[in-house]
Amino acid sequence: MNKTLGLAVAFCFVFLSGGISQNSLFKKYKKNPVLNIGSSLPDWRAIHVANAAILTPDESPDKLWRLYVRGSGKTPEYHDQIGVLYQDTNNFSPYGPWLEYENNPVIPYGNPGTYDEQNLLDCAPVVGENGDVYFYYKAVNSNGTSTLAGARLGSDGLTSEKFSSNPLKNDVGANDAIYHNGQYYIYYGDGLYNRKTHRFDSNLEIYVKVTSDPENISDRDSIKVLGVGGGPGNFDSYSVNGARIFRLNNMWYMIYQGSNQHFDFPNRFHAAYSDDLINWTKVDNEFPLLMRGDPGDWDQGGIWFGEVFEYRDTLYMFYEGWGCYCIPEDRDEPYFPGNSRTGIASVSTSDFLFWVDGGFKPEWQNKVVLSGDTIVNFEDRDLTFFNSNNNMLYDVVYNPNPDNNNPSNQSGRIITTTDQYELLYSEPLENRFDFTDGSVFTMKVFTETPGKVFFKIEHPSNYKYGQLEVKQELTTVNKWVDMEFDFSALDPQSELYGKIVLLFDAGGTAANNYWYFDDIVFNPEKISTGILSPNQPAANSFKIKRNGNQSISVTGMTEDDVYKIFSVNGRLLLNGTGHCIDIAGLKSGVYVLNVQDKYLKFKR
Incomplete structure (x- = not known):
């Protein structure tokens, strides 16, 4: 079998991405870096720009957003120095643009022979007693010796006066500084540098010094607060x-x-x-x-x-x-x-x-509700629901009106009370919903009286971590109706939701109305809500039988038929000939099989 990766195909797929990055919790800005380098930028930060530290308007002396950064450049020889960028509160965006203070850098390198004659790095501003702003940084002399140093910023936050007690501690650099309950907590990284051997005697770990005097910390005991491992x-x-x-x-x-x-x-x-x-x-x-x-x-x-x-x-x-x-x-x-x-x-x-x-947690990536999965049908797929109102009756009953649309034997039923909002919530699902192939739920509903139906999805442990809701009006009575609840406009996040909440006759105050529901399906496999464009023929003459996660057999194909398998965003993954296809190398998910200009969707 010929396995290959190819370019996206020409036909149209609808691809809805989950909101959570699969490789990290924090999602990176698409237009990063927000602070770049280059010859067109001010000399003091043309080579490197790093160690950003922010002061909010509540902290900043002039009530602007301030971003302190370490800049590197040739001025005229190479130095690292501290400068500040700013934004007005009325037009603030974390992504910028950040404006340049014309007198940068605000904390420059020192005179020849001083502890910071070469470089200043690691920005750590802190607002202390009476609103005074102090600034800690790593100072480096021409011999490469590093020390922890500090400065007091002026009332405008743009000028500085270095501490007369500098350097505060040898062979370390600043991490952060916090003022809390009258004490300054000054954090730094230390590997216990040995000046005799010119080597570190331990791993690099995080320490803190606690003091009420921000300009004198060298005689304070150091406390290790975060060690390696774990x-x-x-x-x-x-x-x-x-x-x-x-x-x-x-x-x-x-x-x-x-x-x-x-x-x-x-x-x-x-x-x-x-x-x-x-x-x-x-x-x-x-x-x-x-x-x-x-x-x-x-x-x-x-x-x-x-x-x-x-x-x-x-x-x-x-x-x-x-x-x-x-x-x-x-x-x-x-x-x-x-x-x-x-x-x-x-x-x-x-x-x-x-x-x-x-x-x-990573294991959730293998525990997801995939497109086409039936969540509950009260036959072979059951789900426990609970009442929020003990006066409202919920139970599983015989189908009140079997028809071609819903011939099943059983369905869920509620009998309303006079309360406007009566919740029916499910037990937490073992799995989470995977929205990479769509975000539509369908549910069959039968009622004798019209009304509103709310369909909600929630985080399984606590709704405060995530809840979304779609509302629909049901006007057809005495007939099973397929209701569709499309969450795509709400940009649901994969792996976040694993619980269903239903509200029937939402806002209604009439008692003893009967509502029946059945067959809750996630992303049903039909062309109208599937991934194929309208002008693509469905493969009605072919049927797929999945043989576990190892292979699929396609009824209607011959050994000479050429097939192609695509990801849902149109990337060619496999091709070959024959009606028995090895899919063991595919990850769990939804795929599209192309054969004789027809398309079938299947799950691995």
């Missing part, structure tokens, strides 16, 4: 760093980067949580928070400093990515020829909290 797949067994902290619902969350092979070239972000800023627990979820880009992407190498803030019920993450618009010889080689740029990714706040609670 992350998903032990991806962080060699190093963790880059702690960036935000607060949601009275809980602190830390985004950190990690690696199982490099001291400072991480490929993945994960998260931890704490209620006291000292004791941190890594989220127990294998589903990735954010991964580096694919080969050839701008962020295909290392990723650092996931700076998260909430805006309009969405979490946005600025992050640094290392890469080049090319395929390097080895993208796992630390700092292969490339540059740092800044990108952004986002996820709804509710999805993040759902992920923290264990949602979006």
Whole structure:
């Protein structure tokens, strides 16, 4: 058999994508990077732009959105320095454009012979007591020695005065700084550098110093708050760093980067949580928070400093990515020829909290309700429903009016009360809905009185993590009617929904009305809601028999018939001849078989 990958075919497919990325929780902005580099940009950030840290209007001295970044350029020789970009609150967008402050950089490199004469990196601003803004950063001298340093920003947030007590700590750099209950929590990464051997004596891990004096921390005890290992797949067994902290619902969350092979070239972000800023627990979820880009992407190498803030019920993450618009010889080689740029990714706040609670686990990808699946028919496919109103009667009864449209023996029934909204909700489904091939539900309904029907899908554990609703009016009475509920306009997210809620006679107040329902099907296999365009002939003369997940047999085909198998978005996957076709190499999902200019849809 000839197996090949091909170009998209000419005929039309309808392809609806699920909202959750299959490889990470945070979804990257399609037009990344949002902060780029190049000769047309200001010299101080023409070579690299990274370590973004945001101040919201509530934190910023002049009530603007401020984005502090580390820029790299030749001014005239190479230096890393700190600058600020801004946006007005009335026209704010996390994606920009961000405007350049004309007097950048706001924290420049130091004079010859000083601790920061060469580079300033790792932006960590914090609003402290009385609204004073302090700024922590990593300082590097001409010998390459790194130290933790700080500065006080002016009342405009655009000028700075470096601490007279700098450097605050040797051989480390800043991660983040938090002011809470009169204390400053200053986080940094440390591998316990040994100046005698010029080597690190331990893995790179995250520490904090707690002090009431933001300008003097060197004599404070260090507390290790996040060690290596224990992350998903032990991806962080060699190093963790880059702690960036935000607060949601009275809980602190830390985004950190990690690696199982490099001291400072991480490929993945994960998260931890704490209620006291000292004791941190890594989220127990294998589903990735954010991964580096694919080969050839701008962020295909290392990723650092996931700076998260909430805006309009969405979490946005600025992050640094290392890469080049090319395929390097080895993208796992630390700092292969490339540059740092800044990108952004986002996820709804509710999805993040759902992920923290264990949602979006990888095994769910193999537990989905696929197109064409019957969810309940009260015969061989049953589903338990519960009343929200004990006065409303729900039971499974004999079909009140068997006909050609619904000849089945049994159906569900409710008898209404005077309440306007009476919910009938299902038990949580074992699987989640996969919306990659469509988002239509059909249900047969029989009623003696017209009214509205609401069809809802919810997250199986808690509706706060996701709920969507489609409403339809039923005017035909005393006859089984196929009702269709199309969720495509609501952009449902695959793997999020696994529960059904039904409202019959919604808004009605009449008691003792009988409503019957049957045959709830997800994406029924019919041309009107299927994937074929109207001018494509259906393959009525062929029938597919699936032999487990290994092969399909096609009645009506001969050994000489040529077949092609396509993905639902039109990509040629297999071709060959014969009526028995090996599909063992296909992933679980929906596919299209083409034979003799006719098309059949089947599931693997």
